[in-house]
Every structure is written in structure tokens, then in C-alpha cells.
Amino acid sequence: MPELPEVETVRRRLLTCLPGLVVRDVVVNDATVSAQSETELRALLAGRRVVGLRRRGKYLIVDLGAVERPRAAASGLGAGPTTTVIHLRMTGQLLFRPGPADRPPRFVWRLDPQTDLAFQDVRRFGRLWAFDPAAEEEFFARMGPEPFGDAFSVAYLRRALEGRSAPLKSFLLDQRRIAGVGNIYADETLFRARLHPLRAAGSVGPREAQRLHAALLETLQAGIDHEGSSIESFVDPAGQRGSFQEILSVYQRTGEPCRICAATVRRLEVGGRGTHYCPSCQPRRGGMSRGSRRLRGSPVPPRGGKPPDGAPPRG
DNA sequence: AGTGGCTCCTGGCGGC
DNA sequence: TGCCGCCAGGAGCCAC
Structure with a gap:
């Protein structure tokens, strides 16, 4: 089940091949994967180039640049950069070459040059979000510090x-x-x-x-x-x-x-x-x-008191 | 606010 | 063999 190290592994692998590709289209085969409709997702993703890959906790963040040819974008939702967030939850997998599966990927990003990034997810807990980059802070507002960040002292x-x-x-x-x-x-x-x-x-x-x-x-x-x-x-x-x-x-x-x-x-x-x-x-x-x-059997040390801690460092 | 319990979801597995 | 029920868990939601 993907935790921080698994998501970081996915990020590093994607980093070798995803940046620079352009999202041509988004196909949603399972509407429960996102609170947003396929139409909304298409408007927010299509025509945009992958410009960054980040991770926050167990969330994978794919940064998309502004639409390079605005006329190609769906109207109404702007053509600026988009932040996409993917949570793999229990069984989510982002695959370039999905193996034979009983069910279709929950969503697929069709990329240029010709590549598909497919989201396979047997237990269907995974989620996809897309929003204006300005909304990212609010999205992660309640999340604690990154273990490898300075704030986690x-x-x-x-x-x-x-x-x-x-x-x-x-x-x-x-x-x-x-x-x-x-x-x-x-x-x-x-x-x-x-x-x-x-x-x-x-x-x-x-x-x-x-x-x-x-x-x-x-x-x-x-x-x-x-x-x-x-x-x-x-x-x-x-x-x-x-x-x-x-x-x-x-x-x-x-x-x-x-x-x-x-x-x-x-x-x-x-x-x-x-x-x-x-x-x-x-x-x-x-x-x-x-x-x-x-x-053994000694009372729990009083709160705030110094607990017995004579354990040698484990080597 | 903090904490614990329930829920979603489905393949795999044990028991009968 | 086939069926039933349970188990796994990330995070959102709710009750207390």
C-alpha cells in the first residue's frame, strides 16, 4: 500500500519520462475517481505540458503549465497552469504499459508524443484532483510537515x-x-x-x-x-x-x-x-x-517526568 | 479539539 | 467444487 517511500519511488520514475510531455486528452472510465467530471478534468488538463513532479505526504503532484495554444483548450475554465494531485490509496498504480486487467483503467492521460499514462486501481480508493495552483495551499492546509523537511525537527x-x-x-x-x-x-x-x-x-x-x-x-x-x-x-x-x-x-x-x-x-x-x-x-x-x-512491572512514569531510558543504541 | 469507530472497495483466503 | 464471510487499510465523516 503506497506510503511516502512508494509515492516517492513513483515520482522518481515518472521524473525520467513525464516532464515535457503534453496532456492531449483525459479519459475517465470510473467517475468516482474524481469529484470533477471528465469534462471539467479535460478543461483543466488538456493542452498543458507537464512541467514538474512533486510529492506531499502520500500525494503525488503533477504540475501542468499554461495551455500553449489557447484556442485548443475547452472554454470557460481558463487556460492557465493546473495543479493535479493523485492519491494511490490502497492499490492505485500509474502505468505506462498496463498489463491485462479485468477492468479498464480508472482514468487515462493521453499524452504527446503518443503515450498513455493509465491509472489502474483494483479497490477504487484512489483519487484525482485538478485545480488552480493558487488553491494548493488550502488543499494541503491540514497536512502535517514532511518528514524530510526542515519543519519536522x-x-x-x-x-x-x-x-x-x-x-x-x-x-x-x-x-x-x-x-x-x-x-x-x-x-x-x-x-x-x-x-x-x-x-x-x-x-x-x-x-x-x-x-x-x-x-x-x-x-x-x-x-x-x-x-x-x-x-x-x-x-x-x-x-x-x-x-x-x-x-x-x-x-x-x-x-x-x-x-x-x-x-x-x-x-x-x-x-x-x-x-x-x-x-x-x-x-x-x-x-x-x-x-x-x-x-518490568514498574509504574508508568508520571507525565512530564523523566521515563526510564537506559536503553543502549541499537546497532 | 481530541479520539475512536465506521465506511468505502474488492481480491484472496479459510472454513464448511 | 462452490459458497459464504472475513480480512486488508487511507482517509473522510461522524459521534461523543
Whole structure:
């Protein structure tokens, strides 16, 4: 399921071939893919050249320039530049050469020179938006900072965690706090940070917050380096699968031995989402490390107090 | 405001 | 073999 590393992988692949092409036409085969009609989308996209590819969280942004020959554009909606946004959600795929499929792509961009960019999406959760670039800020107004951006500092993370009773797992999945984290990278991040997914976000101490910050960046970067996780159906626009799923520590490894300590990986449900963790590396009580059994059963540190955190850095 | 639960959607899978 | 029901989850919506 496409999260930040998968969307970034798609962006990088598209970057090698999409910019410079001109959208000649838009075909919508499934009207639920966009709140806008095929006619509206055509008016906003057709005749425009792809001038940029960006990513915001799990959203892929395709920047289109102004119509170069205005007479060719549909009238009524102007001919200025357009920002298009695509969310792949669970099973969305942008493909240049779609394989045989039971159903037609949900939408197709017909490009010049002769190329089709097709959006295949079995579960039909994916979405497409198109709007004036001036509306972009409002579109993303409620989304939290980019993990790799300057705004996502340890200080920011500590402020965001402060006072929250929600479990860490739910906190990481909340796009208003941090952009781009989904179920796979949330579980893997908490494992790397040695934090239990049910720990209240507000119970995380300063050193734990620092660990969580580092773990998130390391986990996401590893995902990007491996060109994403192909757990269900993720493939990049050339049809290539990522390999991050081959090095997962806990996600979907229920019942298997932890790669660090050999304890059995467990599964529980948090906020309706399957959640995987190592009960030994990620103890329920704050900050307790493997081997720090003397602390087992000790009370949760008072809020704002310094939690026990003598865990050695994991190497 | 924060939090949790429900909903959408469909292929795959286990159980009978 | 065939059918039924459950499971996966991103994000919007709603209730409390």
C-alpha cells in the first residue's frame, strides 16, 4: 500500500519520462475517481505540458503549465497552469504499459508524443484532483510537515506528542501530525525506536522522542532506498516491484522470530489497524530496554517526568 | 479539539 | 467444487 517511500519511488520514475510531455486528452472510465467530471478534468488538463513532479505526504503532484495554444483548450475554465494531485490509496498504480486487467483503467492521460499514462486501481480508493495552483495551499492546509523537511525537527515532534493520549501507532498514522506515514512504516518505525505501539503519545520522553524521530527518518529512507514495499500490488510506473518488504522487521511477521532478539513477533489491533511488534524489543512500559527486566512491572512514569531510558543504541 | 469507530472497495483466503 | 464471510487499510465523516 503506497506510503511516502512508494509515492516517492513513483515520482522518481515518472521524473525520467513525464516532464515535457503534453496532456492531449483525459479519459475517465470510473467517475468516482474524481469529484470533477471528465469534462471539467479535460478543461483543466488538456493542452498543458507537464512541467514538474512533486510529492506531499502520500500525494503525488503533477504540475501542468499554461495551455500553449489557447484556442485548443475547452472554454470557460481558463487556460492557465493546473495543479493535479493523485492519491494511490490502497492499490492505485500509474502505468505506462498496463498489463491485462479485468477492468479498464480508472482514468487515462493521453499524452504527446503518443503515450498513455493509465491509472489502474483494483479497490477504487484512489483519487484525482485538478485545480488552480493558487488553491494548493488550502488543499494541503491540514497536512502535517514532511518528514524530510526542515519543519519536522525533534522539537516539533516533542511538541506534537505532548499531552496526547492516543497510542503512538495512531499518532504516526495521523497525517495532520506527520505527512506520509502508513501502516507498514509506522510499525517498522516503532520497532526501530523500540517503542510499544500502544504507548500514549504524550508519555514519550525527550530521549524517546529523539529515537522516534531518528527511527522514522531511517525507516522511510530505507523504504526509498529499496524503492518501496510491494506487499500487495505496489509497482512503479515501469511495472517494477520494490524490495523493502524483504527486510521488514515486524510488519506481517506475526508468529515469526524477531530479527534482533528471536522473541515471537505479535499482532494486535490499534485504531482498527493491524499492528505488529516485538514484545521484547518494544516493552509496554516506557523506555525499558531488552534485558532491563528489573523494571518490568514498574509504574508508568508520571507525565512530564523523566521515563526510564537506559536503553543502549541499537546497532 | 481530541479520539475512536465506521465506511468505502474488492481480491484472496479459510472454513464448511 | 462452490459458497459464504472475513480480512486488508487511507482517509473522510461522524459521534461523543
